[in-house]
Amino acid sequence: MVFYPPPWVPKLPFDPPDSITIGEFMRSEIYGRFPIAKSRNPFTCGITGKTFTAAESHQRSDNIAKALGKIMGWEPNVDTEWDKVVGVFSFNTIDYLSVLHAVHRLSGIATPANVASSAGELEHQLKSSGAKALFTCAAVLETALKAAKGAGIPEDKVFIMDLPYHSKKLHFQTVDDLVELGHALPDLEPLRWFKGQGARQVAFLCYSSGTSGLPKAVKISHKNVIANTMQYFVYNSVARKKIGIVTQVNLGLLPFSHIYGLVVVAHAGTFRGDEVIVLPKFDLLEYLQAIERFKINQLYLVPPIVVRMLSDRDICKKYDLSSVRLVFTGAAPLGKETVEEFLKLYPAWKIGQGYGLTETATVVCATSEHDIQEGTSGSLVPSVRARVVDPDGKEITTYNTPGELLVQSPSVVLGYLNNEKATSEAFFHDEDGRWLRTGDEVIVTKSAQGNEHITIVDRLKELIKVKANQVAPAELEAHLLSHPAVDDCAVIAVHDDRDGEVPKAFVVTPASMATRKDEDIAAEIMKHVQDHKAKYKWLKGGVEFIDVIPKSPSGKILRRLLRDREREARRAKGARL
Secondary structure, rough: OOOOOOOOOOOOOOOOOOOOOHHHHHHHHHOOOOHHHHOOOOEEEOOOEEEEHHHHHHHHHHHHHHHHHHHHHOOOOOOOOOHHHEEEEOOOOHHHHHHHHHHOOOOOEEOOOOOOOOHHHHHHHHHHOOOEEEEEHHHHHHHHHHHHHOOOOOOHHHHEEEEEEEEEOOOOOEEHHHHHHHHOOOOOOOOOOOHHHHHHHHHEEEOOOOOOOEEEEEEEHHHHHHHHHHHHHHHHHHHHHHHOOOOOEEEOOOOOOOOOHHHHHHHHHHOOEEEEEOOEEEEEEEHHHHHHHHHHOOEEEEEHHHHHHHHHHHHOOOOOOOOEEEEEEOOOOOHHHHHHHHHHHOOOEEEEEEEEHHHHEEEEOOOOEEEEEOOOOOEEEOOOOEEEOEEEEEEEOOOOOEEEEEOOOOOOOOOOOOOOOHHHHHEEEOOEEEEEEEEEEEEEEEEOOOOEEEEEEEOOOOOEOOEEEEEEEHHHHHHHHHOOOEEEEEEEEEEEOOOOOEEEEEEOOOOHHOOHHHHHHHHHHHHHHHHOOOOOHHHOEEEEEEOOOOOOOOOOOOOOHHHHHHHHHHHHOOOOO
16 A cells, blocks of 8 residues: 555645756746745854845855865866765854855765764765865864864865854865855856756765664765755645745754755755754754744754753743744654643644655655644655555555555665665665665554644664764674673663663673672773764663673564663653653
């Protein structure tokens, strides 16, 4: 049984264009974007108020492209995109998209990196992607330089993004320097792309944790992002038309390096003429001040921020948040109880959820303001088809029956870079076309209005989601096994009131450690992770010592049994599960 978007969802007005860059799509009104002259300023700094009009942002991007081409010796129609890969390792800035689109103007590839990455993790990304240059910011410059050196990127190919916190002059060229340099250079020649090139050419290499080992590079084409921008734009147009919203002000707090922030917030939002108030990182007071100052209408959040607002409700009440109409959460499910508690605090707000993956770049389903069913991730967006299958691959044809979600969409990505095994495991073809195995267990239900909704039940891939970040247990387990105090181990997700999910390690120690105190060994193990892994991968759930790791006859870790053990222990303590 194939599931489709509900009848109220409009079809796309035309097939997503497949022969242009994302930047050209975003600035050309012939593809349906909101008129530039009537659009709000696309990006405004939520701390300083600094902003550019849409036309100014486009010009800055053009100038950055000219300067980057001059410095790197790159031309738009010479060499392949793989010769022009640029890393971006920075907190959110109002020039973030301008830099990405500048790389595309040269027919290159941008690889956004999680700002929480360690130097080793960033070096892996720069090396595996083949990056030749790196944009970063002062706040993470030390990490960036260490990784760039390891990846063979010279310091004169490292450029600085402007942040409101850091005004100190550095001996690196800044984005403003590139804009000034590009202004004095002749225009670049037009790109000469053949038909279909945008569907086949990689625009972004976004790194996904997957289920094991180091993060995998997901190959996202120009058409993938263009398609999902159209899908989300058309999907939302119905509700916005019903309530008379033309353009609005959105929160731009989620990292633009993450697929949720990159496509949903930065691209889809500005395509429809909205303004995005950019915050480089989450600080509760700055967040609340920005909502009040800029009269933000829609908050794009992750569940831990909702939980934080509930725990600090007395602080939140000191700010005028009456401009907010809609809260949209993603990256992890938001529990029904949390939704109900949040609505008691802000009864005038609407709360919706969405679901997507890096591999679907981004949105598969989302909640519409006019058809909210608490606890679900909403309905399929235009041009998405879905199937649900049981563990044997047999299609499930009934509602409320759990199974793995398979997805077909023009936004489904090209595959994984240099990893045919992972690509063949995740993507497959049948008589109905190309499908993605999401690895997520879902049920399909019907709302009061009779529309099909998707509810995420569990993650078959075992990923741990810490805020907007993904942690692969197998990656941490491999690292833990390199410590002499670890004979065997397993990592699962446990609940944390601040961060939502966090990793916890179950460890079997060798006989040689029998005379040592557990707390001393645990401290060493936790430091071992802290010294080598990004902060969101730290074992904030703690370390517990057990006699044996439960495994199947084939050797697979039975995490379910460990989760049951954890659940019973927390229940005995009266703690939240």
